[in-house]
Amino acid sequence: MKSCLKSCHYAFAPIVAIFSLFCIGCGDGTSGQASGTKSGGTTAPDAEPVSATVPVSFNNEIRPILSNNCIFCHGPDPDHRGADLRLDFYEDATADLGGYAAIVPGDRGKSEVWRRITDTGDPMPPVKSHKTLTPEEIELIGRWIDEGAIYETHWAYVIPERPEIPEVENTAWPANPIDRFILANLEKRDIEPSPRADRRTLLRRATFDLTGLPPTAEQARAFLADDSPDAYERLVDSLLETTAYGEHLAVWWLDLVRYADTIGLHSDNPRSAWPYRDWVIRSLNENMPFDEFTTMQLAGDLMQPEPTTDMLVASAYNRLALATEEGGAQPMEYEAITNTDRVANFTDVWLATSVSCAECHDHKFDPVTARDFYTMAAFFADIDHAIIGQDRGYAALKHPILFVPENEEQAARIAPVEEAYTAFLEAHPDAWMVEEYLATRPPRPALPGGEMPEYGEEFQKILEQRTELAKSVPHVVITRQRPEPRTVRVLARGDWQDTTGEIVEPAILEFLDGPVSTDDHRLTRLDLAKWTMSAENPLTARAMVNRLWGRYLGTPISADAIELGSQGVPPTHPELLDWLAVEFRESGWDLRHIIRLIVTSETYRQLADTREDLAIIDPDNQKLFARQSALRLPAEAVRDQALAAAGLLDDRIGGPSVFPYQPDGHWEPLNFPRREYPTSTGPDLYRRSLYTWAQRMFPHPLMVSFDAPSRENCTGQRMISVTPLQALASLNAPDFVEAARVLAAATARTSETDADRLDHLFFHVLSREPRDSERATLLALLQNQRQRHQAAPGSAEKLIATGEAPVPTDLDPVELAAWTAVCRAILNLHETVTRN
Numbered sequence: 001m002k003s004c005l006k007s008c009h010y011a012f013a014p015i016v017a018i019f020s021l022f023c024i025g026c027g028d029g030t031s032g033q034a035s036g037t038k039s040g041g042t043t044a045p046d047a048e049p050v051s052a053t054v055p056v057s058f059n060n061e062i063r064p065i066l067s068n069n070c071i072f073c074h075g076p077d078p079d080h081r082g083a084d085l086r087l088d089f090y091e092d093a094t095a096d097l098g099g100y101a102a103i104v105p106g107d108r109g110k111s112e113v114w115r116r117i118t119d120t121g122d123p124m125p126p127v128k129s130h131k132t133l134t135p136e137e138i139e140l141i142g143r144w145i146d147e148g149a150i151y152e153t154h155w156a157y158v159i160p161e162r163p164e165i166p167e168v169e170n171t172a173w174p175a176n177p178i179d180r181f182i183l184a185n186l187e188k189r190d191i192e193p194s195p196r197a198d199r200r201t202l203l204r205r206a207t208f209d210l211t212g213l214p215p216t217a218e219q220a221r222a223f224l225a226d227d228s229p230d231a232y233e234r235l236v237d238s239l240l241e242t243t244a245y246g247e248h249l250a251v252w253w254l255d256l257v258r259y260a261d262t263i264g265l266h267s268d269n270p271r272s273a274w275p276y277r278d279w280v281i282r283s284l285n286e287n288m289p290f291d292e293f294t295t296m297q298l299a300g301d302l303m304q305p306e307p308t309t310d311m312l313v314a315s316a317y318n319r320l321a322l323a324t325e326e327g328g329a330q331p332m333e334y335e336a337i338t339n340t341d342r343v344a345n346f347t348d349v350w351l352a353t354s355v356s357c358a359e360c361h362d363h364k365f366d367p368v369t370a371r372d373f374y375t376m377a378a379f380f381a382d383i384d385h386a387i388i389g390q391d392r393g394y395a396a397l398k399h400p401i402l403f404v405p406e407n408e409e410q411a412a413r414i415a416p417v418e419e420a421y422t423a424f425l426e427a428h429p430d431a432w433m434v435e436e437y438l439a440t441r442p443p444r445p446a447l448p449g450g451e452m453p454e455y456g457e458e459f460q461k462i463l464e465q466r467t468e469l470a471k472s473v474p475h476v477v478i479t480r481q482r483p484e485p486r487t488v489r490v491l492a493r494g495d496w497q498d499t500t501g502e503i504v505e506p507a508i509l510e511f512l513d514g515p516v517s518t519d520d521h522r523l524t525r526l527d528l529a530k531w532t533m534s535a536e537n538p539l540t541a542r543a544m545v546n547r548l549w550g551r552y553l554g555t556p557i558s559a560d561a562i563e564l565g566s567q568g569v570p571p572t573h574p575e576l577l578d579w580l581a582v583e584f585r586e587s588g589w590d591l592r593h594i595i596r597l598i599v600t601s602e603t604y605r606q607l608a609d610t611r612e613d614l615a616i617i618d619p620d621n622q623k624l625f626a627r628q629s630a631l632r633l634p635a636e637a638v639r640d641q642a643l644a645a646a647g648l649l650d651d652r653i654g655g656p657s658v659f660p661y662q663p664d665g666h667w668e669p670l671n672f673p674r675r676e677y678p679t680s681t682g683p684d685l686y687r688r689s690l691y692t693w694a695q696r697m698f699p700h701p702l703m704v705s706f707d708a709p710s711r712e713n714c715t716g717q718r719m720i721s722v723t724p725l726q727a728l729a730s731l732n733a734p735d736f737v738e739a740a741r742v743l744a745a746a747t748a749r750t751s752e753t754d755a756d757r758l759d760h761l762f763f764h765v766l767s768r769e770p771r772d773s774e775r776a777t778l779l780a781l782l783q784n785q786r787q788r789h790q791a792a793p794g795s796a797e798k799l800i801a802t803g804e805a806p807v808p809t810d811l812d813p814v815e816l817a818a819w820t821a822v823c824r825a826i827l828n829l830h831e832t833v834t835r836n
Contacts, residue, residue, distance in 0.1 A: 056144040058152040060570055065140065067365060067566050069131045078362065090151045105149040108142040117141065155571070156353075156564035157511070159538045160578040162586075178601040181576035182625050191613065194606040194627040199224055200767050201607075201836055202232060205628075206599055208835045209552055210239040212248030212637040212688075213644050220767035236599055240592055243653055246285030247690050249591075251636055252551060253280055254690075255715040256349045257297075257317055261657050264322035264696040264712055266329070267672035275404045275476035276316035277690075278654035283314075290544065290589035291533035294350065298532070299525035301479045312402050315479035318342070318383050318525075322696070322712065325672070331387040335486065336496040338387065339377035347376070348714040350532050352543035352564040355509070360494035365566045367511040374490045375507035379528045381485040400480035403473050410473045417465050424455075424462055429483075431459055474656070485522075512537065533589065539564060541581035545594055546571075549580070550717050552598045554629025555622040561716030572623045604628065608836045630836045632720055635706030636689035639735055642827050643686055645765050646739035647746065648805065650683040657693040658684040660700070661734040661803075667698055685804055705729045730828050737820070738803025740827055744819035745808050754779055758822070765826050778822055785818035 056062060086092045093103045097112075104110040116124040117138055125131040133141075144150075165177045166184035173193065174180045186193055197205065203223050207215040215223070223235055239245060259277055262268045283293055295303070298318070300311035307315075321341040324334055344356045357363050358373035384400060403418065405411040425431055434456055437447050447453075490501035506523035508514025514531045517523045532540055543564060550556030557577045559569040571577045580594065587593045598604055608628035610619075618624045633641065639660075643649040659680045667677045679685075692700050699710045705725050709715040730736050743761070750760045758778055762770040770778065789796040796817035800807050808816070826832060 055147055056140055058144065058150055059155050061140050062144050063152075063154070063566070064570060065133070065137045069125050069129075069133060069137075090149075093151075094149070103145060103149050106146060108145040111145050114142055114145060154566060155574060156542060156558075156568070157538055159536065160542060160581040162582040163575040163579055165579070166575075173602055175600060175602045175605075176597055177579065178576065178597060179603055181573055181579065182601075182603045185573060186624060186626055189617075189624070191624065191626055193602070194609065194611065196602065196605050197607045197628065197836070199232075202605060203235065204767060205835045206232075206236055207239060208633060208637060208641075209599065210236070210248065210595070211242055211244035212251070212634070212640060212690075213244055213649075214641045214765070215767055217764045217767070220763070224767075232605070233600055236596060240596060243281075243285055244651075246281045246283075247653065247688060248637075249284045249595075250277065250281045251634065251690055252547075253284070255709055255711070255718065257320055258345060258711045258714055259320055260694040260696045260711040262694070262696050263324070265324040266326040268670065268695065268697040269325060269672075271319075271323075271477060272401070272470075272475050273316050273320065273477055274655070274657050275313050275402075275474065276320075279310060279313045279316075281653065281690075284591070287590065287592045290584075290591055292589075294533055294540075295526070295529040298346075298529040301481060302524055302526040309402070309404075312478045313404070313476055316476050318380065318479040319385065319477040321345070323389075325389050329388050330496075333496045334387045336491060336494070339374075339380065339488070342380045343373060343376045345714050346528075348562045348716065350543065351509075351537075351539040352546070352562050352568075352716070353509075353539060354563055354565060354567065359491070368509055371490050371502070371504060372507075372509045372511075374488055374501075375504045376509065378485070378488040378504055378506040379523065379525050381488050381506075382481045382524070384480040384482040400478050401470060401475040402478045403469070403475045406474055413469065414473060417462075417469050421462050421466055424459060428453075428455055428459070431455070434459055512539075535585065541585045542577060544591075545580040545584050546577060547716055548591075548594055548598060549577075552595070552604055553625055554631055555620070556717065559622060562714060573625075628836065630834055632706075632722065632834050634718060635703045635708035636692075638706050638730065638833050639689045639702065641832070642730075642736050642739040645827065646742040648686045648739060648742055649688065650686045652683070652687065655691070658687045658691050659693050660685055660687075660689075660702075662700060662702075666701060667695075670695075670698065681804065702729055702733055702735065727828065730833070731824060734802055736827060737799070737824065738805055740823035741800050741802060741807075741816065741820045742805050743823045743827075744816055745811060747823065748811055748815060748819055754782060757819075758782075761823065761826065766829075766831060778825065781825060782818050782822050785821040786814060789814045789817045 094101055094105060100110075100112050102111065102113050108114040116122075117133055123132075125133070165180050168174065168180050168183045169187055170183060173183055183193060196202075200220070203215050203220060207213065207219070223231060228234075254277060259273065259280075261270060261273065263271050293314075296311050296314035298315075300313075300315035301307050303311050321338050323338070340356065340359050343359075344354075347353050347355045353366070353368075355363065355366075355368045355373055355376070358368045358370050360370070362369045403410075403414045405414055430453075433447065434453060437452075487503055489499065489503050492498050492501055505517045506528070507516055508528070508531055513536070515523060515527055531537055542558075546556045546558050546564070547561045550559075550561055557573050558564055558571040560567075563569075580597075583597070584590070584594050603625055606626070606628045608630040611627060614621070614624065614626055618626065621627055621629050632638075640649060659678050661679060662677050664677075667675050680687075689703065692703065694700075694711055696710055696712050699708065704710075705723075706729075707719050707721055709718065743765075747757050747761045747764075751757045755775065758775060759769055762768065762774070789799075796813040799817045799820060800813055
């Protein structure tokens with residue numbers, strides 16, 4: 001919806017007939033040939049002034065200006081096209097309009113566009129659009145016209161080719177090709193890269209980035225003592241082989257696919273999907289090729305000759321869309337909502353191109369038509385699921401599930417029920433209609449033949465047995481193909497009640513030239529997956545490497561992680577982005593290889609210190625990457641590093657989601673049915689935050705405080721904020737107080753003197769010794785807390801009672817409480833909760 005929102009501020013203004021004629025839309029095609037690809041762009045990152053001797057770049061300089069200021073009136077959407085003139089194609093822009101043309105290549109003076117944008121009395125863009133071209137932008141447009149008005153295809157829609165690795169003067173600096181692209185750009189501007197960070201900083205940065213956990217004291221001592229030239233590379237390799245690597249990277253993927261433990265709408269009731277989360281972790285740890293990883297999720301149930309259990313579990317991706325159980329919900333309406341959810345998520349995740357606006361109308365900025373939107377939705381029309389309701393009662397069978405037994409006893413219970421179910425379906429291939437009937441709430445559509453078939457009671461009994469089994473045996477929602485796909489129509493203005501629209505079959509967005517259906521082959525989700533990972537698709541490889549760059553450098557190369565289209569941000573280093581995209585594809589879609597390339601580059605290893613010479617031209621480190629970014633840890637890692645430091649972190653992998661401490665009453669608004677938060681006990685309290693129950697409508701407040709998303713929509717890159725609420729949470733939440741208390745108890749046993757204990761504690765948490773000023777401050781805090789608790793009997797006992805972990809009986813409560821305060825302070829240092 002981003003593109004719609006950007007245009008809505010003047011969408012309802014009357015179209016100014018002839019005067020809007022030259023509110024320029026940008027276009028595609030090269031040297032006079034229309035390309036059929038989309039146009040426009042948001043404001044490009046601020047760049048160094050370009051010399052007048054350097055040709056103006058349409059994609060980098062002209063396209064962003066036109067897209068932001070004029071394309072709404074003259075773009076792809078015919079309903080909002082002023083004076084019926086489309087300017088995003090060369091032929092239209094240069095056409096004879098009766099003795100004059102909007103653009104006359106090579107002559108700004110004869111171009112009506114130039115006259116209108118320089119008219120101070122009646123300027124274009126019109127005043128009511130609240131948009132104004134700067135003198136610099138006007139001159140750029142003039143120069144572009146004089147140079148021939150060369151149109152270019154939008155950069156993201158050109159299939160990437162591997163560019164030449166640039167030559168650099170400082171050949172000693174680059175560690176791999178990434179660095180040559182970065183350094184070549186810096187050398188053009190006479191800017192030096194930042195020095196390499198010290199070894200301790202690199203240790204913590206790489207360990208947090210690759211595992212989401214802090215280095216242990218033992219790891220720190222070993223690495224800091226290793227003076228071999230490849231010590232850092234070996235550290236990275238060892239981290240990439242840990243199971244924590246897959247767990248941490250899984251959070252990134254689960255954000256993208258909006259994984260959660262609940263359905264999201266109305267009652268927001270549970271949905272059993274955690275085995276899918278575990279499959280993601282396992283696949284990332286095994287470094288499954290990304291094309292296989294993609295295909296199994298989109299079409300695991302269609303893979304031949306017979307889908308494996310893993311393929312079916314992976315197909316749960318198709319079941320992560322938001323759903324409702326509201327009694328008054330209209331099935332046709334929610335069928336449309338589900339289509340929108342699935343199309344939006346697929347295009348956001350794999351294409352990084354927003355198409356949601358096309359649900360109601362042709363896209364205003366991109367060559368995506370409303371018909372395109374619904375042909376994409378048709379790919380998912382074969383997924384068998386009840387539109388209203390979900391996996392309880394008979395709907396558990398309409399929402400197909402796969403049992404995933406944890407032991408032999410469960411497997412033995414599953415076998416006879418599943419055998420009876422499978423045998424019955426084979427004997428009665430039309431039973432799916434009865435199943436659908438039973439899963440539909442009254443008023444139900446009539447059964448074929450008008451009444452329940454003779455086998456209806458037998459089938460109902462089998463369904464009841466299977467539903468009962470699902471209450472006690474782990475299971476996961478999976479994709480099952482319907483015998484006949486649902487009908488998908490183009491909905492005029494997105495109106496689900498309008499059933500007069502054209503019926504469409506599956507097809508790739510037309511401008512991307514994908515495969516098409518034939519008389520004997522309707523395209524399937526498997527075809528969609530194959531095209532998505534093919535060399536003919538220009539978007540997927542770019543989208544993924546762009547996000548990975550942002551994950552490890554702070555900002556993606558193209559700054560909007562889920563929008564590479566015309567309303568995205570032009571890449572700061574387009575050649576580097578294309579090089580990485582081709583490298584990803586030609587490596588066999590090896591995610592680990594791309595991540596290793598990034599984190600072993602000198603670009604990644606730079607200091608994150610701010611620099612005076614970059615303060616104006618790149619203050620946020622979003623353009624040049626002449627330094628690293630100082631990033632706060634993601635929400636999960638903020639909590640996990642405290643648990644790890646205390647030795648509380650439970651390192652089991654996978655399993656049902658858990659319920660760590662949460663404020664009382666947080667779930668009170670949940671109804672149908674009313675629920676109380678079932679706080680976990682024992683080791684489950686200390687699982688990695690990745691495993692925390694994801695309640696879409698009421699996500700865990702600690703995670704929300706640190707910017708974790710609700711998983712209602714695709715999140716390509718998390719917002720990072722710094723607020724007082726975060727400090728309050730990490731100082732006072734039971735998780736952190738308990739971790740500090742357990743860490744304090746361990747610290748108290750390490751040495752005889754306060755100073756030695758403090759040095760041990762500091763190195764344990766931060767992998768370094770405290771400075772003299774830090775030591776003095778913390779020892780003063782320790783003494784202050786001793787005096788405070790001695791003066792207030794019972795206060796120490798109250799503090800150390802926080803949490804379920806046993807309180808040691810061999811330590812003085814006052815002493816333990818005082819050290820707990822010191823540990824709370826250290827766990828809340830800025831240095832502790834950032835990766836630098």
